[in-house]
Structure formats: C-alpha cells, structure tokens
C-alpha cells in the first residue's frame with residue numbers, strides 16, 4: 001500500500017514538474033536569442049546607436065534602438081534586415097547578416113520593445 005502511494009506521489013510530482021517547466025524552457029530559448037542579439041548589437045551597432053534602454057547614441061544622427069522599436073514593427077525591421085536594406089544605410093559599414101544573427105537581433109529588439117511598453 002505504501003509503495004502504491006509512493007509511485008503515485010512520484011508520478012504527480014513528475015507531472016507537476018513537466019507542467020511547470022514548459023513555459024520556463026520556452027522563455028529561456030527566447031531569452032538566449034535576445035542575449036545573443038544584444039551581444040551582436042553591442043558589437044556591431046553600438047559604435048553609432050544607443051542600443052540599450054538608456055543612453056545617447058555616439059553618432060548624433062543614429063536613432064537610439066529604443067526609439068526605433070517604438071516607431072517600427074518587428075516584422076518591418078526583420079524584412080529590412082533580410083532584404084539587406086538595413087546593412088545599406090548611409091555611413092554604416094557593409095554587414096552581411098546570417099539568418100541566425102537576424103533572428104537574434106530581432107529577439108533582442110523584441111525584448112527592448114517589451115521593456116519600452118512596460119510603464
């Protein structure tokens with residue numbers, strides 16, 4: 001009898017752990033992508049743009065990323081990355097983005113956009 005109870009307890013715990021873990025795993029994947037995107041942004045964009053939630057752009061004419069994500073949708077930005085238009089902008093060195101880098105940058109911009117929308 002005790003053993004049956006133990007098995008039941010273990011099963012209930014496993015089910016609870018699985019249920020609790022699912023959203024965590026998803027958030028982590030998204031968070032990992034955003035972290036990598038933040039790294040790409042700091043490495044390749046931060047010489048001109050303010051890439052974080054605060055700070056001014058080193059290049060006066062380069063809009064801070066937090067302003068860009070306020071006025072542009074992520075899908076528009078993603079399209080412009082994919083068709084190379086962003087790598088084209090004046091005074092910006094030629095970058096060839098890999099698909100993975102675009103995904104990561106978009107994940108980073110999405111996290112920035114979410115923060116900007118949180119009062």
Ligand code: HEC
Nearest residue numbers: 044045047048059061062063068072086089090091092093
């Ligand atoms: C050498 C300076 C420089 C670098 C490096 C740079 N940018 Fe820019 N960026 C600018 C300037 C200047 C503008 C504003 C003029 C323009 O849009 O052409 C701009 C504009 C943009 C815009 C358009 C904003 C809008 O609302 O239309 C996006 C998006 C953008 N940059 C993304 C990036 C990303 C992502 C990176 C890094 C991968 C990056 N930039 C790196 C100088 C730079």
